[in-house]
Amino acid sequence: MQKIFSRPKSLRDAVTHYCAGCGHGTAHxxxxxxxxxxxxxxxxxxxxxxxxxxxxxxYWNFDCSEAAHGRAxxxxxxxxxxxxQNIVFTYQGDGDxxxxxxxxxxxxANRGENLTVVFINNAVYGMTGGQMAPTxxxxxxxxxxxxxxxxxxxxxxxxxxxMLAQLPGVKYIExxxxxxxxxVLKAKQAIKQAFKNQIEGVGFSLVEVxxxxxxxxxxxxQASLDWLSRVMVKEFPLGRIK
Amino acid sequence: xxxxxxxxxxxxIAQGAIDAGCRFxxxxxxxxxxxxxxxxxxxxxxxxGVFIQSESEISAINMVFGGxxxxxxxxTSSSSPGISLKQEGISYIAGAQLPAVIVNIMRGGPGxxxxxxxxxxxxQATRGGGHGDYRSIVLAPSSVQxxxxxMSPSFEMADKYRMPVIILGDGMLxxxxxxxxxxxxxxxxxxxxxxxxxxxxxxxxxxKSFYLKDGDLEKANIALQKKYRLIEHKEQxxxxxxxxxxxxxxxxxxxMARIARSAVRRLRAEGKKAGLLRPITLWPFPKDIIQRLxxxxxxxxxxxxxxxxxxxxxxxxxxxxxxxxVDFLGRSGGGIPTEEDIIxxxxxLCR
Numbered sequence: 190m191q192k193i194f195s196r197p198k199s200l201r202d203a204v205t206h207y208c209a210g211c212g213h214g215t216a217h218x219x220x221x222x223x224x225x226x227x228x229x230x231x232x233x234x235x236x237x238x239x240x241x242x243x244x245x246x247x248y249w250n251f252d253c254s255e256a257a258h259g260r261a262x263x264x265x266x267x268x269x270x271x272x273x274q275n276i277v278f279t280y281q282g283d284g285d286x287x288x289x290x291x292x293x294x295x296x297x298a299n300r301g302e303n304l305t306v307v308f309i310n311n312a313v314y315g316m317t318g319g320q321m322a323p324t325x326x327x328x329x330x331x332x333x334x335x336x337x338x339x340x341x342x343x344x345x346x347x348x349x350x351x352m353l354a355q356l357p358g359v360k361y362i363e364x365x366x367x368x369x370x371x372x373v374l375k376a377k378q379a380i381k382q383a384f385k386n387q388i389e390g391v392g393f394s395l396v397e398v399x400x401x402x403x404x405x406x407x408x409x410x411q412a413s414l415d416w417l418s419r420v421m422v423k424e425f426p427l428g429r430i431k
Numbered sequence: 432x433x434x435x436x437x438x439x440x441x442x443x444i445a446q447g448a449i450d451a452g453c454r455f456x457x458x459x460x461x462x463x464x465x466x467x468x469x470x471x472x473x474x475x476x477x478x479x480g481v482f483i484q485s486e487s488e489i490s491a492i493n494m495v496f497g498g499x500x501x502x503x504x505x506x507t508s509s510s511s512p513g514i515s516l517k518q519e520g521i522s523y524i525a526g527a528q529l530p531a532v533i534v535n536i537m538r539g540g541p542g543x544x545x546x547x548x549x550x551x552x553x554x555q556a557t558r559g560g561g562h563g564d565y566r567s568i569v570l571a572p573s574s575v576q577x578x579x580x581x582m583s584p585s586f587e588m589a590d591k592y593r594m595p596v597i598i599l600g601d602g603m604l605x606x607x608x609x610x611x612x613x614x615x616x617x618x619x620x621x622x623x624x625x626x627x628x629x630x631x632x633x634x635x636x637x638x639k640s641f642y643l644k645d646g647d648l649e650k651a652n653i654a655l656q657k658k659y660r661l662i663e664h665k666e667q668x669x670x671x672x673x674x675x676x677x678x679x680x681x682x683x684x685x686x687m688a689r690i691a692r693s694a695v696r697r698l699r700a701e702g703k704k705a706g707l708l709r710p711i712t713l714w715p716f717p718k719d720i721i722q723r724l725x726x727x728x729x730x731x732x733x734x735x736x737x738x739x740x741x742x743x744x745x746x747x748x749x750x751x752x753x754x755x756x757v758d759f760l761g762r763s764g765g766g767i768p769t770e771e772d773i774i775x776x777x778x779x780l781c782r
C-alpha cells in the first residue's frame with residue numbers, strides 16, 4: 190500500500206498543548222513541511238518567541254533557540270551573521286513582533302537581514318489570557334478592552350506588514366490566512382517562498398499568517414474561522430504586500 | 432608576537448577581546464565607552480568577525496545571546512544606564528547557560544546621572560542584576576594593561592562555566608591611555624557540544640531558559656548554584672601589597688585601587704603598618720583572604736574605599752563577619768577620593 194500522508198520529519202511526535210481550533214498547530218506543520226520539502230532540516234535554526242508558541246521547539250525536530258519577548262529578530266540576526274550557511278527563521282506572534290519587539294523588527298528589516306519571518310497575527314495575546322494586541326480590531330473585546338477597542342483610547346490595528354513594506358531592505362511580504370483549506374495551501378506556498386528567498390540570498394522575507402484564537406475570541410473553532418474570513422481579512426487584506 | 436602600543440582602556444579591552452578570540456560584537460553608543468565599539472567596527476572585520484551597531488542596548492545583548500548560541504565568543508559593552516537595559520538579556524544568557532562577556536565602563540548614576548567615572552554599579556554586577564537566581568563572574572581591571580590581559584581569562588571562564596562574565600571598569604579606566612604590551616596567540620575555534628549549527632548527523636539542540644514543568648526549573652537552578660559554589664571555591668582573585676602583618680588594610684578595586692596604592696605606599700613610608708587588598712574578581716568576592724587576614728593579623732582595621740556610597744563595603748563586612756572593625760570612605764556621582772583623603776582617614780583610624 191502506498192503511503193500518501195505522514196508526519197513531516199521536521200515535526201516531532203508530540204501531544205499538542207494548543208487549544209482546540211488554534212492556528213499554531215497548522216502553522217507549525219506548514220513550516221515543518223516546507224523545511225522538509227526544501228531539504229534544509231539539518232541546517233535550519235528556528236527562533237521561538239515568547240507567547241503561546243514559546244515551546245515551538247517541542248514540536249519542531251531541528252535546532253532552535255528561545256528569545257526574550259520581542260527579541261527574536263536580534264537573536265536571529267546574530268545567528269545568521271555568524272552562520273550565513275545556515276537557514277535562520279523566526280516564528281513570532283503579534284505582541285512579540287509588533288508591540289514589544291517593534292524596534293528589533295523594524296531594524297532587522299531595515300538592515301535587510303537575510304532572514305525568514307513567520308508572523309502569526311491572531312489579534313490577541315493568548316498566553317497571558319486574552320489582552321489587547323497591537324493588531325486587535327476596532328470594537329474587538331479583550332480582557333483589557335472590555336468595552337471593545339476604541340481608537341480614541343487604544344489606537345488602531347497596527348499594520349506592521351504594510352509599514353515594513355516601505356523599507357528598501359525588505360524583499361518579500363505576503364499576508365495569508367488559515368481560515369480554509371485553500372488558504373492554508375496558499376499560506377504554505379508563501380512560507381516556502383520566504384524560505385527560498387533566504388536560500389537564494391534575496392533578503393528579508395516575512396509572511397503574516399492570520400490565525401484563529403477561538404479561546405480568546407470567545408467563539409467556537411468553526412465560528413472563529415468564519416469571523417476570520419468575514420471580518421479580520423477586511424482589516425488585514427490578504428495577498429502579496431511586497 | 433608581542434609589541435607595545437599606547438591605547439585607551441576602551442581600545443585595550445576591544446583589542447584584548449579580539450586577541451582572546453571574540454568574533455562577535457554588538458553595541459550601542461554611550462559615553463564613556465564609545466572608543467570600544469569604534470575600535471571593534473574598525474578591527475573586528477579584519478579578524479573575520481562580526482560587528483553590529485544595534486538599534487538599542489536591549490537588541491545588542493540579545494544579539495550576543497544569538498552569537499553565543501551559534502558558537503562564537505560574543506561580547507557587548509556599554510556604560511551604566513545601558514547596562515541596566517541589558518539586564519533582562521543577561522538573565523536569559525545565565526538561564527540558558529551561554530557564555531558571554533559584557534563590559535560595563537561605569538559612569539555616575541542613578542538615572543542618566545553623568546558621564547564621570549563611578550563605581551556605583553557594583554551591586555548590579557555582583558548580585559546578578561536581572562531577575563532570577565543567577566550570578567555573573569565579575570572582573571575589575573585597574574590598569575589599561577590589566578584590562579587587555581583580563582580579556583582572555585574572561586572568555587575562557589565564560590566558556591568553561593557557560594555563563595556571563597562582566598568586566599567592570601569605570602570612565603577613568605576607559606578613557607585613560609597607557610602603554611600596553613600586546614601578545615597575540617593564534618585562536619582556533621573549538622566547536623561547542625551545545626552550539627546551534629543545524630542538526631546534521633545529530634539530535635536537535637535547543638538554547639533555552641524556559642522550564643514550564645513543575646520542578647524542572649528548581650532542578651536547573653540547583654545545578655546553577657552548584658556551578659557557582661565551585662567558582663567561589665576556585666576563582667577568587669586579588670592582588671595584595673604589604674598585607675603580611677598589616678594593621679590597617681585598605682580594600683579598593685579598579686581605578687580606586689590605583690589611588691589607594693599610592694596612599695598605602697606613602698603611609699608605609701611614614702612608618703604606618705598599612706596594606707592594600709585589591710579584589711580582581713568582585714564575584715566571586717575574595718573573601719577567603721579577608722577571613723585569613725582578619726585572623727592572622729589579629730583584627731586589623733579594614734578601610735574600604737570606593738567611588739560609590741558603599742557597595743563593596745557590604746561584601747567586606749560579610750567576609751569579616753563582625754570579627755574586626757570595617758570603615759568606609761567613598762564619594763559618588765563622579766567624585767573620587769584622593770590620596771590625601773585616604774591618608775587622613777587612615778591616620779585618624781590609627782590614633
